[in-house]
Amino acid sequence: MKLLRRYLPILEWGRTYDRNALTNDLVAAVIVTIMLIPQSLAYALLAGLPPEAGIYASIVPILLYAVFGTSRALAVGPVAVVSLLTASAVGQVAAQGTAGYAVAALTLAGLSGGFLMILGVLRLGFLANFLSHPVIAGFITASGLLIATSQLKHIFGIKAGGxxxxxxxxxxxxxxGQTNLITLVIGVCATAFLFWVRKGLKPLLRRIGFGPRLADMITKVGPVAAVVVTTALVSTLHLDESGVSIVGAVPQSLPPFTLPDFSLDLVSQLALPAILISIIGFVESISVAETLAAKKRQRINPDQELIGLGAANLGAAFTGGYPVTGGFARSVVNFDAGAETPAAGAFTAVGLAIAAVALTPLVYFLPKATLAATIVVAVLSLVDFSILKKTWTYSRSDFAAVITTILLTLGLGVEIGVASGVVLSVLLHLYKTSRPHVAEVGLVPGTQHFRNVDRHKVDTNAGLLSLRIDESLYFVNARFLEDLIQNRVQEGTRIRNVVLMCSAVNEIDYSALESLEAINRRLKDMGIGLHLSEVKGPVMDKLKTSHFIDDLNGEVFLSQYRAWDQLTRFPYPVSSMDAASL
Incomplete structure (x- = not known):
């Protein structure tokens, strides 16, 4: 039963579900549903798909996440960045508006879902940690600019690409020169109104007496007013006859059963984009989920989140959708509206299903310029150039990663941008760990503590070199340690003993072990003893499986102070047997 609860979190929260939770979830579902209808239509158009695909992608995926996901507030569905990635990936294998394009989008969702499920079952959620936050911030900022720019054609009422x-x-x-002035007026007014709703509506409502929570909820669903007003204007004044592009007929139906095309040729073309979309989607989703969970002291299981998102994407693949993930805006609205459990998402799915059957005729005259304005306002909130200043001040290597990701994404497209982001994150990690911080330490007078000789007034001994290694040792940095010790002992001709303080070393791989053996042999030939101190138990257990400890030209000390005390009193290299008797 415990294993079943691990893979079906609904069995956990479902046991304590009560009337109060039901009420809160229903209220949240109504608010999120109202918000999601225009947003889903807009993101589908961004992905190059018919508007109904956005609604379909928001029904079954949400239901499946409610069963398999661990977040109580995460709202799953189409999001801007994933929609852009979908358009970029699918656009390379089929033309927009064709059946092949829709099938490719389904296949992309299926591949993404399968990949996420495999990662979840194998408990590989930690892999997302290799994508650094600065790189993610750079990619999302660049993507936000690309998305906003791509929507200007709808606001101007022209046909443009790129x-x-x-x-x-x-x-x-x-x-x-082809600008439709009526469309431009609608687009500009809708954009201005939506920006005002974000910044000015809530203060206005508070001034006229609305409570903070009610004012906040009205602000969240305020964009619906732009949809209603512009749709009514186009319908009443027949502006579509003047060239205003509209959504048009949207099928009145529940999500259909669809079949992706898992032919080898198509899969080979979409495999890499699917992996990239999965990684970006998971990182965005888990970040939102953990942020919201922390506010209520709830726990998120990253591995189970992979399974939940995988199931949601598989659901989208077989019900006319495209890749989905947890969205920041809708999740925050869901949380602020009082959602208690994933059941709020399930109720949202029911609301969207009702809308798909009964309300789609109402969006027939909805101008695409309004949907474009919705996207522009939403994605510009993701643009954060302050990350450039912050990383420049704090870490030049992080700054280099951010600016490179932004420039590559803007200049070469989102796929190359996100791929470069993944590669840069890994390279950044390897670069930082390839040159670990190694400090020469001395004894703080009157204590048994050791500190960096460059930062503190400490006692040192000319014949004793104590080095504190502040990083695990593995193949990337093993040679660095060899060279550092070699250079240091050559500088100090009076050095008789070297102590490696290993309090921060959590792992020593085989390459590092071979480097330690080389250091030991070299120092032995030079008449210098090599000693270790403060070695952690698991690391010591690994070292004992080799011959290194037996061949060590020195001793393993329990503490650095003990090493200092003994080696300053007995300054010449001693064998392990002699040291044990001291």
Missing amino acids: ENLLEMVLSLFEHL
């Missing part, structure tokens, strides 16, 4: 920022901007300038 895969990167330069191409998009040039294409927009080339087609500016």
Whole structure:
């Protein structure tokens, strides 16, 4: 039963579900449903799919996540960045508007879902940690600019294209002469209104007497007013006859059963994009889920989240959708509206199903310019250039990773941008650990503590070199330690003993072991003893499985102070047997 609860979290929270939780979940579901209807339509268009695909991708995936996910507030569905990635990936294998394009989107969702499920079952959620936050921030900032720029064509009412920022901007300038003025007015007014709703509506509501929670909820669903008003204007004034592009007919139906195409040729073309979408989607989702869970002291299981998101994407693949993940905006709205359990998501899915059957005729005259304005306002909140200043001040290597990710994403497209982000994250980690901080330490007078000789006034001994290694030792940095010790002992001709203080070393791999053996042999030939201190138990257990301890030209000390005390009193290299008798 415990194993079943691990894979089906619904069995855990479902046992304590009560009337109060039901009420809160229903209220949250109503608010999120109202918000999701125009948002789902907009993100589907961003992905290059029919608007109904956005609604379909928000029904079954949400239900499946409610069963398999661990977050009580995460709202799963189409999001801006994943929609852009979908358009980029699928656009390379099929033309927009064709059946092949829709099938490719289904296949992409299926591959992404399968990949996430495999990672979850194998408990590989930790792999997401290799994608650094600065790189993610850079990618999302660049993606936000690309998405906003890509939507300007709908606001101007022109046909423009481009895969990167330069191409998009040039294409927009080339087609500016085709601008539809009515569409432009609708798009600009809708954009201005949506920005005002974000910044000015809540203070206005508070001034006229609304409570903080009610004012916040009205602000969250305020964008629906732009949809209602612009749709009514187009319908009443027949503006579609004047060239205003509208959503048009949206099928009145529940999500259909669909079949992805897992042919070898298509899978080979979409495999890498699916992996990249999975990684980006999971990182975004887990970040939101953990942030919201922390506010209520709840726990998120990253491995089970992989399974929950995997199930959601598989659901999207077989019900007319495309890749989905946990969205920041809708999840925050869900949380603020009082959602207690994933059942709120299930109720949202029911609300969207009702909308898909009964309300879709109401969006027939919805201008695409309004949907574009919705996307622009949403994604510009993701753009954060302050990360450049922060990383420049704090870490130049992180700054280099951020600016490189931004430039590659803007200049070469989102796929290369996200791929470069993954590679940069790994390379950044390898670079930082390849040159571990190694401090020469001395004894703080009157204590048994040792500190960096460059930072503190400490006692040292000319014949004793004490080095504190502040990183685990593995193949990337093993040679660095060899060279550092070799250079240091050559500088100090009076050195008779070297002590490696290993209090921060959690792992020594085989490559590092071979380097330690080389250091030991070299120092022995030079008449210098090599000693270790404060070695952690698991590390010592591994070392004992080799011949290194037996061959060590010195001793393993329990503490650095004991090493200092003994080796300053007996300054010449001693064998392990002699040291044990001291």
